[in-house]
Amino acid sequence: MKVISESLSMSTKGYNDMIDVTEEVNTKLTESGIEDGIVTLFVPGSTGGFTTIEHESGLVEDFSAMMERLIPQEAHYHHDAKWGDGNGFSHVRAALLGPSLTVPISKGRLSLGTWQQIIFVDFDNRPRSRNIILQFMGE
Numbered sequence: 001m002k003v004i005s006e007s008l009s010m011s012t013k014g015y016n017d018m019i020d021v022t023e024e025v026n027t028k029l030t031e032s033g034i035e036d037g038i039v040t041l042f043v044p045g046s047t048g049g050f051t052t053i054e055h056e057s058g059l060v061e062d063f064s065a066m067m068e069r070l071i072p073q074e075a076h077y078h079h080d081a082k083w084g085d086g087n088g089f090s091h092v093r094a095a096l097l098g099p100s101l102t103v104p105i106s107k108g109r110l111s112l113g114t115w116q117q118i119i120f121v122d123f124d125n126r127p128r129s130r131n132i133i134l135q136f137m138g139e
Contacts, residue, residue, distance in 0.1 A: 001139060004032045008132040012048075012122035014090075016064040020055040021132065022117040025103075026110060028134055035108045037138015042100040044131065047090040047124040049097030054115040067093055067123075090123040097121060105138055 006028045008021060025039060041050055053059055077088025101118065104111040112118070122128055 001037070001137060002032075002034060004034065004136040006032070006134040006136070008134065010120070010130050010132070012120075012124075012128050012130055014122050014124040014126050014128060016067055016093075017122040018053075018055065018060050018063065019120045019122070020117045021120050022055075022110070022112070025118055025134060029105065029108070029110065029136065032136045034105055034136045034138040037105045037136065038102050039105060039110070040100055040102045040135045040137075041118065041120075042133045042135070043120065044133070045099075045128075047087060047094050047128075048120060048122050048130060049094045049099055050101035051097055051119050051121065052101070052103075052112065052116045053119050055117040055119055063121075071096065073125075085125075087123075087125040090125055093123040094121075097123075105136070 008024050010019060012019065029039060071089050071092050073089045079088035079091055080086055120132060
């Protein structure tokens with residue numbers, strides 16, 4: 001079994017910035033030569049996460065509205081009281097989503113549905129430079 005580690009770098013805007021990384025992952029998959037296996041995406045840090053969604057403007061707005069209803073930015077967060085950085089909501093949102101995602105690979109292709117894309121979400125309260133780790137495992 002091969003294990004190949006890669007990375008993606010990007011600049012984000014914060015505040016639920018949703019970035020479709022599907023094509024970049026596909027490119028790295030092709031370069032890896034893996035035909036059957038998995039890819040795991042991971043973001044170091046505690047204010048970003050991964051999901052899959054149909055990445056279209058209506059769902060992007062719906063996702064942000066849902067996060068605001070569940071974990072409001074203006075609520076009191078003990079993290080903010082301790083550190084004063086105002087991003088307690090970012091940490092809680094990211095913890096809910098999770099820092100990683102695993103996608104099966106079959107016949108050299110990501111096993112995604114027709115309208116399903118791999119999305120990185122930056123929840124922080126400021127722009128960031130992010131480094132995403134990709135690890136391909138398989139044959």
